[in-house]
Amino acid sequence: MQEYKRDLSREGITGWSCSRLIPCLLTLYLHPMHDYPLRRMVVMVKQGVPYGESSLYLAPGVAFINEEEAVFAAMVEGWTDAQVGGRLNKRQSADSNVARAVALQEFTNEFQWNWTAGMFDEWMMHLISERKLMRSTLRVYQASIRAFCNYLISDHYTWAQQCEQRFGTHPTQIVHEWNSARHILDYEGRPGRRPLARDEVQRLFDHIDSSVDSRLDQHKKGALQVYRDATIMKVIYGWGLRADEVANLEVTDFYRNPHAPEFGDYGILQVQFGKGSHGSGKKRRSVLTLRAGAVAALKAYVDEVWPTVRMSGSNLLWVTERGNRLQAKEITERFAVYRDEIRLDSVLSPHCLRHSYATHLAEEGFDPRFIQEQMGHQWGTTTGIYTHVTGNFMNTMMRQALEKNQQARPTKGPGK
CATH class of the missing domain: 1.10.443.10 (Intergrase catalytic core)
Structure with missing residues (x-):
């Protein structure tokens, strides 16, 4: 355990004790879709705490070298667990949803609690004009971002409270009826x-x-x-x-x-x-x-x-x-x-x-x-x-x- 704590300290993470390692075990690895380190939680399920709840990924008293990147990475990991462990989605489906959220972060160079509907609109225009995506594919992208935002703003998972405490702001929903493609009755398939x-x-x-x-x-x-x-x-x-x-x-x-x-x-x-x-x-x-x-x-x-x-x-x-x-x-x-x-x-x-x-x-x-x-x-x-x-x-x-x-x-x- 002492050797494990020293490994964490080399990564600039301090304040851990054996008691804080009881709820979850913290390890580090590079997320396959990003360069910044994503903290992988192996959660020992606690009664009453849902999959994806922020406290399972951001323990109190923990400092990070780059707090914004670490918190966003924790959000992504929590959302993955909420999809796979909570909704029983396939891992491949969860990873695809996560990839779209990470793609929006990379496009805007902003983290979710700073995203706006305007940023989302610009990303959509990029996907249409540069990527040449079909309307039906755009709806899949929009659904993923809408679901990610819904996950973060839900009181069930307490991410809004975490962001308020750390950054003085909170996640919001950026995908609305007025800026997203709707299913329509005209034929639009291949x-x-x-x-x-x-x-x-x-x-x-x-x-x-x-x-x-x-x-x-x-x-x-x-x-x-x-x-x-x-x-x-x-x-x-x-x-x-x-x-x-x-x-x-x-x-x-x-x-x-x-x-x-x-x-x-x-x-x-x-x-x-x-x-x-x-x-x-x-x-x-x-x-x-x-x-x-x-x-x-x-x-x-x-x-x-x-x-x-x-x-x-x-x-x-x-x-x-x-x-x-x-x-x-x-x-x-x-x-x-x-x-x-x-x-x-x-x-x-x-x-x-x-x-x-x-x-x-x-x-x-x-x-x-x-x-x-x-x-x-x-x-x-x-x-x-x-x-x-x-x-x-x-x-x-x-x-x-x-x-x-x-x-x-x-x-x-x-x-x-």
Whole structure:
């Protein structure tokens, strides 16, 4: 213990005693994203003290060579622990959030308790003009900084009190509604993910189906693989799935829905490997079946094709020509072949079918909250990026609204 105290003294940190080392053990290392020393706390959890609480990182009576850098480093470390230990986020996600906070500090050359909304605006302009970041990426950056500020200004973690005592000021929130990008209802995703028009979806399905018939008529190899591809594309569109979600589907993921007996064994799909929230890992979700055509295609495949290609001891729906698990990358490659054959936009990927699913449900009048649940989105505004209703649909809705208003308007009587 005495040798450890001497190591601390060489770093200019004094005032430590054995009693003060009981709550936490202080060590020094260089933070991978910064040159200044970041004090790494191995916290012996105390009852009633949350992960990330300032007292676990800034013990009373401790002096620092560079107090501002040391306090900011402690904030960053505390925020990391609060994310991983408190919110149970993945370490990789926490590190990404921290990297953005450190990037803002390096850009402004100021520490958080001196940050202003104007500094944040300048950083955003830098990311747009110099880094050429997409709008959706900017929202991720903004969310990280907003979360960092919320962590520091929360009374739960007492960082504001620490800054008041040490610097005579305190952290504030610098990301507001008026200076941050909002989720909007207009389509703003990548061009390769834009929704297909209904006639484009039909043209794609008809083309793959005709390819199956052509191979069978000419006794060519690969008919089963093309049949598999046709079913995959219909399943992606029929349940609004991502490529990796459909790649991991098993026969046992489908269940009966007592409220929709017409779909038989395919009334509900339990997606086992859905995309989770940032840092939370894979997430399960239930998707209610809506498309009878997709059910018919899948049932025919399971009844007629799957038994002949099934991997031994596996319930996976899709296998390759060599009998291996089909990967999401291969689904993307197969989609590209059919896309190019019917001369659709060369940037389109299978994800456009998922966008088409959401958009077409919106056009059919499904409630936005229902579509959000079907898609597995945490926020309804995320679903808004997926839904991009067509001009014809908007005109139809306008006409119906005008007619409804006219019918509801009271008729004026004679002389009124």
